[in-house]
Amino acid sequence: MADVCDMLLIRAIVRPEKKDDVLAGLSSAGFNAATMVDVVGRGKQKGIKIGGMVYDEIPKTLILMVITEDAKDKVIGLILSIAKTGKEGTFGDGKIFVSPVDEVYTISKGTAGL
Amino acid sequence: MKEIMAVVRMKKTGATKKALVAAGVAGFTAVKVLGRGNLVTDPKAIEECKEKLMSMGMDEFSEAGDTEKMVTSFLDGSRFFPRRLFTILVHDDDVPRIIEAITKANRTEYGIGDGTIFVMPVSDAVRVRTGEAGEAAIW
Numbered sequence: 001m002a003d004v005c006d007m008l009l010i011r012a013i014v015r016p017e018k019k020d021d022v023l024a025g026l027s028s029a030g031f032n033a034a035t036m037v038d039v040v041g042r043g044k045q046k047g048i049k050i051g052g053m054v055y056d057e058i059p060k061t062l063i064l065m066v067i068t069e070d071a072k073d074k075v076i077g078l079i080l081s082i083a084k085t086g087k088e089g090t091f092g093d094g095k096i097f098v099s100p101v102d103e104v105y106t107i108s109k110g111t112a113g114l
Numbered sequence: 115m116k117e118i119m120a121v122v123r124m125k126k127t128g129a130t131k132k133a134l135v136a137a138g139v140a141g142f143t144a145v146k147v148l149g150r151g152n153l154v155t156d157p158k159a160i161e162e163c164k165e166k167l168m169s170m171g172m173d174e175f176s177e178a179g180d181t182e183k184m185v186t187s188f189l190d191g192s193r194f195f196p197r198r199l200f201t202i203l204v205h206d207d208d209v210p211r212i213i214e215a216i217t218k219a220n221r222t223e224y225g226i227g228d229g230t231i232f233v234m235p236v237s238d239a240v241r242v243r244t245g246e247a248g249e250a251a252i253w
């Protein structure tokens with residue numbers, strides 16, 4: 001068990017229509033391993049108001065990736081550039097959260113490590 | 115306090131649950147996810163696997179060439195497969211025991227695609243029913 005945290009969990013919430021682009025971009029940059037799950041959520045704009053209706057459960061895709069610390073900037077830069085819509089970006093493009101991971105085990109190999 | 119995130123095969127959900135109960139952990143959260151792993155770069159391993167899959171043959175039931183197309187897309191690593199994501203909150207001392215239990219329950223002879231286990235630090239937990247926080251809130 002290493003005391004130094006050298007692995008990171010990236011949780012990226014992106015638009016569902018952007019997920020294929022993001023994952024293809026990451027794969028071609030050498031980061032193939034990923035887990036994704038469809039989620040619903042809202043941001044600080046409190047959802048979307050259309051007419052009198054407020055939609056605060058907006059569908060998004062959550063992408064989970066565990067990477068080494070030195071790949072962090074590359075992965076985040078890639079997701080940021082691909083998941084953005086328009087030149088300036090738009091509300092609802094999503095967020096990226098990064099948290100430390102202590103240990104990783106690959107079951108098929110039965111050993112520690114990515 | 116640690117959070118264990120384990121991505122396992124759908125078929126192994128039952129075995130994993132049983133292994134967790136045997137290890138003394140009954141509580142968990144599970145969600146259906148789609149996942150893919152590291153790319154296999156060894157061309158020999160891919161060729162072997164392709165032959166094996168092709169020999170299983172679906173050609174009687176589908177159009178000519180469809181099997182090959184399917185097998186290729188299966189092996190090029192860009193495809194996502196359904197998996198079960200378990201989230202388990204545990205005490206620090208129990209981590210090795212639980213990891214061993216999950217690994218034992220999920221290992222197959224395929225040698226690939228059995229999933230991954232991540233261990234992450236958790237700063238606090240609160241049990242809603244009683245309001246107790248910290249280590250007491252886990253079990």
